[in-house]
Amino acid sequence: MRTSESKYPKYRIAVDAVMSAIKADDDTAVESAIQQLYAAQDEEMSQGASDLEGVFLQFRGAIGAIENHLRKGDVLSASLLFIELSENFDDMCVRSSFTLEEIWSIEKLMRETAQHVRSAIKKSLPEELKDKAKKNAQKRDEQPKQEKPVGLCTLCREKEALCTGSHLAPHLLIQSFLSYNGTTRRDTEVVNETTMAGLRKVRKWGRSVPEEAIDEAFGEVPIEEKVTIKPSAVTRDYIFCKDCENRFGYVETAYATSFRKQKPCDNSLLAYVFWLGVFWRLSVGKMALQLNSNDEKFIGDLLHRLMPHNAKDIKDMAANGSMGNYGYRVYHCANTKGELSGVIGKHTDQSPYCLLIGEYVVVLYSNKDKALKEGPVNDFEHGEQWQEISFIEYWKMKQQILDANAAYENRHMGEEREKIVDVIKGNHVDHLPSFLFDSDAEEITYDDLKGQTLYQLKIPGSLEKIMTLTEQHPEADTPEKRHVLVEEELGYTREEMQEMFDYWSEHAKIRRIQAVSKKVKKSVQKTKRKEKQKRRMQKNNRKKNRRKK
Secondary structure: OOHHHOOOHHHHHHHHHHHHHHHHOOHHHHHHHHHHHHHHHHHHOOOOOOOHHHHHHHHHHHHHHHHHHHHOOOHHHHHHHHHHHHHHHHHHHHHOOOOHHHHHHHHHHHHHHHHHHHHHHHHHOOHHHHHHHHHHHHHHHHOOOOOOOOOEOOOOOOOEOOOOOEEOOOHHHHHHHHEOOOOOOOOOEEEEEEEHHHOEEEEEEOOOOOHHHHHHHHOOOOHHHHOOOOOOOOEEOOOOOHHHHHHHHHHHHHHHHHHOOOOOOOOHHHHHHHHHHHHHHHHHOOEOOOOOHHHHHHHHHHHHHHOOOOHHHHHHOOOOOOOOOOEEEEEEOOOOOOOOOEEEEOOOOOOOEEEEEOOEEEEEEOOHHHOHHHOOOEOOOOOOOEEEOOHHHHHHHHHHHHHHHHHHHHHOOOOOOOOOEEEEEHHHHHHOOOOOOOOOOOOOOHHHOOOEEEEEEOOOHHHHHHHHHHHHOOOOOOHHHHHHHHHHHHOOOHHHHHHHHHHHHHHOOEEEEEEEOHHHHHHHHHHHHHHHHHHHHHHHHHHHHHHHO
16 A cells, blocks of 8 residues: 555654664664654554554554564563564454454564564573473474374365375376386385475385385485385375375376376366366475465365266266366476476465476466467366477476575575475485485574575586586597587587576576574585585496496
């Protein structure tokens, strides 16, 4: 709302001035802005306010006082004020006639302030209390975890979600490229499960993966870790009831008839339901991507209404009710040249939603009309079409997703929210996006990042492979020899290499990650040593294979 349209123009200007002065850490400006705020309050809000704008501004003014106490290091006063403000907020939620959306605009302010107060309290604790808290946390971790209580099915919201091992990404889409040996059998995946754009990763493997395959994917893994059962990275427990799990299975089985032949599906409604189901399940399971709340609810209702309850009814599935205006595109690359494989989505909750899944890139649009200017879009009325793309087009799409995720996650570091998990094939451990920390490191939070500042230059894995290869072969001392070497070993043509380096030079950014502690710095150094060790092992293996030939 612009100031000229405001019922409280002077109060709004004064609140903005307080916040700006606090941000600038200017004592004189803060005092002046607070006096300005008091004067505006007497003039425009002497009787208080009950409309949304007035209540919102009053909360902002109170939060300004809390932030000012935090700025001066007076954590106790800030905490007491926040408790009082929280009580006012609870009372407002009960007594006001505001809609949930209007209340949410104020709740967002409260959440941000709560985070600032909580962080300040932690920092102000004496060291002995911090140590005690760490020990208590360790004791909690050592205690056997209680079973997660079973709630209602995420889809039907009627039956208990008793199903375990539910695939978020359908088995037919993922198993061949996540498997250690390229088979489609279950429990053969070897993956890195990454969160926070690579700031934490956990290596996992299926029950049917032999020990030597684990070492081949991750380097030398300690025997005590190999014998530990790893929960699957590609499934979730207690999300769906058995009936709804089966309903997804009927749709997948029907769609698989054409998909396994790498052909688009003739049944446009079946394809529409299948791909909406893929995006929706990944979103509710917090894997790879997130839909905004409106899309997640609408698509969930649509799936529940349309999906058949048995395999025979697939042929009778028909559009009914509101079908939405969604559209999607499927891009396929026949030769990804060993590029990073996995289930990786664009983390922002805004359309278009992008998903890289093996050799496919799928883009979902909330409003297909906005996408039509770029070409045909699949929907539930017209036959499905796929677009075959070149390696370099696939590579650029992948880079755009990874770059967007790195920027998004770095902006939201430290926020208390359920984090999105990307699943990446294990043998790509050296080329994870924004890869900073050792696989065994604890999850890194905003408060852990202290001390020396770390700057990161993100190098795409493909370019890192090219640079590493040429460093290992000093005899390739001319551009022509290097081009031949790279094409023979990695499969990139001269033109593709040029496009990749040109793209990187245009988009490369030196990003200030955060300040890091000595512990994290040691973890980074340890990771680099592991990377060098793995490259040496790979080089020795190539030599052994050449000798055998």
